[in-house]
Amino acid sequence: MPSLDDLKKRIGSVRSTQKITKAMKMVAAAKLRRAQESAESSRPYSDSMKDLIESISKGYSPTSTDRNLLTGDEKDQTHLLILFTSERGLCGGFNSTVTKALKDKIKELENNNKNIKIICVGKKGYDILKRQFSEKITEVIDMRAVKSVSYIDAKNIADKIIKMFFDGDFDVCSIFYNKFKSVISQIPTEQQVIPVANDNDNETKNEKKDDFFEFEPGESEILEELLPLNFTIQIFKALLESAASEQGARMSAMDNASRNASDMIDNLTLFYNRSRQAVITKELIEIISGAEAV
């Protein structure tokens, strides 16, 4: 049985851990609000972008067979997978769930004999993957210096990847990130970004917009500029969603941890008081039996 002193120390250490988790929860809650706001305010842009691309790409067929971001070049041998994770831990299953989704995809692609390249945005995903897939990871993008995600960060990443695409380093690109649904629920999401994935609900859209557009300068010139921008915005969206999800995940993880800590403190305190009483009773018995013996 642990001594009273030991118990006291344990209660003390659990209590100080609880203080840390509580503080982290508060910080995460504050950061979450900001991250959520910026994630939500970027949605109109990505929706408008999608709308534009749909208006143009409907009825458009590329005149040349060159590589382009809309249709790719009909090969799908080399896949680039981009994984968005956090830079810091203590956020529950945030990193492991999205990495698991990526691993499943890798398995599926490997069974089909495809080549795989991985780019990790955020250190935690790299930490999980490096033992198993270190030869596939081409780059780790460090986001530690970035406090709140800006469009420029997304542009830097996107420019790099677009360059890789035109250098012929990969044929298909998918991104993996946690989509922010609510504080307690983040959905690991896989999205194909190059070539731009076709939606299944094309029919309904065609009904609404079968009108004709005038293009200045020309369809293909506009697409040429629009597609890289669209790709950038997808990366930006993923970064923002991932940042909001991270804070949400951390907040609920820390909330659970604080609650567990207070349960633990209750149990330990009860145990401590019982043992204290036992010690007192034992001493009394000793005194009384000592007195009787005299």
Added chain:
Amino acid sequence: MFNFKVVTPEKTYLEGEASMVVLPGIEGDLGILPDHSNIITSVRPGFVNIDSTDNYQFFVEEGFIKFSENELLVVAVGIVDKEEVNNDLLNEKIEQLVGQIEGADEKNKSKLQNKIDCLKLLLN
């Protein structure tokens, strides 16, 4: 009157009703009145004027516009209020582009050069 909406990556910059919008299109300035034909075009650096009950003026660096069904959509990057645009800001942007032009290939070079020229015209 027709509806317009200006969106940037960070937020919806502006939306409302306008009687006329003048935009710096890539092939020349473009005035949009109600019931304009459907059009999609890209934008060069310059000022956008929106005529409505309140008049708005702002600077765009690059972007696209789409007009259809009496709705104008401006999707743009680098929006700055007109009052805040000055030579320092423009020079800074020009320097950035000049820096980019060195590493660019032929096609991008001419595009960047066009952008620089547009920006230079705005200097006063």
